[in-house]
Amino acid sequence: MNTTTKMCVGVDTAKDVFQLHWVERETGEVRNKALKRDKFLEHFANLSSSIVGMEACGGSHHWARRLMAMGHEVKLLSGRFVKAFAPGNKNDAADARAIWLAMQQPGIRTVAVKTEEQQSVLAMHRMREQLIKFRTAQTNGLRGLMAEYGEVMKRGRAAMNEQMPAVLERLSKRLPGLLIDTLRAQWNRIAVIDGDIKQIEVRLQAWMKVDESCQAIAAIPGVGLLTATAAVATMGNANAFKSGREFAAWIGLVPAQNGTGGRVKLLGISKRGDTYLRTLLIHGARSALLHSKEPSAWTQEMRKRRPLNVVVVALANKMARMIWAILAHGRAYDKQHVSSRPA
Incomplete structure (x- = not known):
């Protein structure tokens, strides 16, 4: 348990009512308190410096x-x-108590507090990802409607854009004009979504031009605009991780383990942490592996004995370890660099 002289407070956040759990250090009395949102900061303004634990969720x-x-940790x-x-029933008081217990465990992994700028970049990534889902849904819906009338288009967005005018022209001779106008409006809506996605990418590019950390890791093969900006914003403070291995494990790029009786079996990757960043890194690694003009000896040797997807994840x-090393040590990317174990 935590042996610090500071009081520890577990907080279960919510939209309107926050639940607090703590133990008075002088008397050992267990306290629970529910606070309205507008009274939350006022309560902590009247406390001496304390350690406050919260779940890393919306608004945290x-x-x-x-x-x-205010001076709290x-x-x-x-x-x-x-x-x-x-382990028991779920309610606000039980959740606050669970947070209070968890925050005092030795070696507990905490999430680095992000700045407003980092959260702003991640918000743009989330909105871009949502727009892509909308675009995919609109495209598939439009293809399905066309198939109802015998018009099956080739795969791919370019083929759809090429065939759509002729398809609508043919359908306009058989179907009501109201439906044709609606189909054409949905097709135009996809182009509007394309423009919205492009605008977000332009804004991310502008942020990348003024952020030295993004520029530094963008030099890594396979790390582009999206991966660089998402990695810097998601990581927060690179020094919150002890090593590149710890950062790679944090985003789920290491094998999960299942063992008993001293025998440990390594499984597939754990897939913990941020799914979005892990996906970007894997896609970037695949691109670098398949399109690199000067593949490294390490990847060439691994491809001889391991399946392609295993090499991509490796x-x-x-790449995740290199990102951490560059940000934690403030170095530029050097493809000739040879790492060595610390003494």
Whole structure:
């Protein structure tokens, strides 16, 4: 348990009512308190410097920044770690108690508090990802409607754009004009979504031009605009991780383990952490592996003895470690660099 002289407070955040759990250090009295949203900061303004634990969920980074500005220490915990300390019925008081217990465990992994700028970049990534889902849904829906009338188009967006005018022209001779106008409006809506996605990418590019960290890791083969900006914003503070291996494990690019009786079996990657960043790294590694003009001896040797997808994930793991090393040590990317174990 935590032996610090500071009081530890577990906070279960919500939209309107926040639940607090703590133990008075002088008397050992267990306290629970529910606070309205507008009274939350007022409560901590009247407390001496404390350690506040919260789940890393919606709004937690905002409250963490506000509490840190008051002089409190904040620990953001993954919900996966907190859940282990809430075995009974789920309610706000039990969740706050579970957070209070989890935050005091030795070696607990905390989430770095992000700045507003980092959260802004991630918000743009999330909106771009949502627009892509909308575009895919609109495209598939339009293809399905066309197929209802015997018009099956070739795969791919370019083929669809090429065939769509002729398809609508043929259908206009058989179907009501109201339907044709609606189909044409949906097709035009896809182009509008394309423009919205492009605008977000232009804004991310503008942010990348002024951020030295993004520019540094963008030199890594396989790391482009999306991966560089997402990695810097998601990681927060690189020094929150002890090593590149720890960062790679944090985003789920290491094998999961299943063992008993001293025998450990390595499984597929754990897929923990941020799915979006892990996906970008894997796609970037695949692109670098298949299109690199000067493949490294390491990847060439691994491809001789391992399946392609295994090599791709291994390269993504290596890219994650390089990203951490560049950001943590403030170095530029050097493809000739040879790492060595610390003494």
